[in-house]
């Protein structure tokens with residue numbers, strides 16, 4: 540890996556780590572461009588996929604758009620249908636959705652992602 544590529548990955552990581560707003564590749568690109576005016580959206584996108592493959596980011600796909608989340612621990616999300624913002628939420632263990640499957644279906648559940656939809660405080 541060249542120094543330039545390593546530097547790009549670092550700048551992109553700096554832009555997303557500790558980020559709670561679940562930015563999209565476009566939003567991260569806008570941020571990274573301030574430090575690296577010549578970087579392309581494709582490069583940002585590829586580096587984000589690499590960070591996800593390296594286990595540093597989770598990718599949430601909401602309405603076919605990828606949102607990047609550095610909080611790796613499994614957690615539910617609240618998605619505002621008005622402004623599109625994605626929030627981390629904490630649920631009571633007892634409220635966690637459990638898949639109801641009969642053993643005869645032959646499905647193996649490897650993961651599930653709980654998303655709640657509604658209107659956020661700023662939009663309601």
Ligand SMILES: [Zn+2]
Nearest residue numbers: 619622659662
């Ligand atoms: Zn909202």
Ligand SMILES: [Zn+2]
Nearest residue numbers: 608610626627
């Ligand atoms: Zn999250």
